[in-house]
Amino acid sequence: MALKVFNTLGRKLEEFVPLNPPNVGVYVCGPTVYGHSHLGHAKSYVSFDAILRWLRYSGYNVRYIQNITDVGHMTENDEDAGEDKIIAEARRRGLHPAAVAESFTRSYFEDMDALSVLRPDISPRASGHIPEQIECARKLLEKGHAYEVNGSVYFDVSSFWKYGRLSGRSVEDMEAGARVEVNPEKRHPADFALWKRAEPGHIMRWPSPWGEGFPGWHLECSVMSQKYIGDTLDIHGGGIENQFPHHECEIAQGECTTGQPFCRYWLHNNMVTLNGQKMGKSLGNSVFLKDLFHTTEPLRDRDGNVLVEKSFEPAVIRHFILTSHYRAPLDFSNEALKAAEAGSYKLRDAVRELSRAARRAAQGPKVQGSQGPSTDAPRPLGPSAPRPLAAAPNATALEQCVASATSDAVRTALADISRRFSDAMNEDFNTAAAVATVFDFARQAGAWIRDGAPAGDLLAADTLMQALVGDVLGLRWQDTLGGAAAEAERNALIQILVDLRNDARKAKNFALSDQVRTRLATLGIELKDGPTGTTW
């Protein structure tokens, strides 16, 4: 079945045909780095990560670009009256704006790494592409799509007939609905800034043909996507709230510069709500990912109401996000998260059990054919450890794996699972149906293990499971034994044995108590009975 995607341009499912197969150029709007990432970022980037993984799994050679906005994104009201978000945060913290951007860029990648979101191939910074943006504005002026007023350059929306086509609105409608006082420099209220004159005291500023200033927010995305992908993108992704005006402006800039279609497929992901309510800074109910992953006490909103009772590991959050569709809104609540956690751990245990059973059946710790990443020992996630893309399994390799199953019944079952999974993902990346499929798979695999299926069956099943769950869905749970947690658990386990041994000593069951001491000693753990108790 061919891959179909819902294209916002045209608002319907379309077969996905890249411009230059097998190459696919994907651009997704990245974060403005003026604060820590929250649940909204998680939904957006986990969704697109699943999309990227599926494209690669399907055999496409994907180049994935995601910008880091570190300049020019204005706060509230008309963009011309607002303030640069990063500069505002820098003033609050007493830092240089670039330091704020740097710090939150790191924070963003840290959170995304935790969620197993694969890093983009290129993460261009807006501030690193000032010359390119100036050049673009210059070209647009030259072609009559823009005009300069007092050191600022504005795009003239009346010069681009397609303006409004993506979001389905007309320039006339917008004029009628304008709520904000219009910047008198603009010829039309819908015109937007390509370059802004920097007022005295504005820190982030660059020289330009129009004097010192800084780029308008929309410009970076057109410029950087076209620089790294080409005139026409295959896929542009982003949040639905940016459909207008941001993406509309990108199209206008991109197409008026090159005369080529800017992007073939526009994918928009939906928003998250929290207990049925919009999540937002102004509502005081934002949930930041770092808090959600690590908190030791309930997270509360501004009024002290509990939003989330406890912490959840990143894989559980990812799992929850993947059980819904990227185009549908997703409601977070404590209850929903707990349910997702229970389900996710059930899947985790089944996946690990299959892995162990396959290894056992093959009678060796290291097993050929099970090269998939072991969920027992997740590969380290960190700045320098993105998945080597060349090693990622693809559909063809998986077919061979399925065919390698020993018995006809299992081979048929695996082929069926594989097909259901693919059909789901090919239908506009229906991760919810894909997750349902792997749950069914896990249940069947449990039966095979109990019925003593031959090694060939279990190995084939394990390889397929690792590929679907670990590589495509990207679910990598924390190892329950690791680092400080492992140390604490080890000590707790020894304490249990010590307590039982002391019970035995009190009951004068010295045979048993000595056995405990001897056997621990063989593990290098020496027990010492002192007046205040037993130590080791």
Next chain:
RNA sequence: GGUGGCGUGCCCGAGUGGACUAAGGGAGCGGAUUGCAAAUCCGCGAUUCAUGGGUUCGAAUCCCAUCGCCACCUCCA
């Protein structure tokens, strides 16, 4: 006010004209297993898809109206 979208069991959430006697997860109940638990396994659970009309041989799926919710029109993933 304008534009776009959504409303599926106790909860989350797939399904968008006939294979729906509506997926999957959570919670619940019954059973198997168990010294007791946990885990696991099997089974049950929406005659119904916000409400009311309509189109159709046939609708959760299409159309209209009403109610509720969300997004965008001003920054937000």
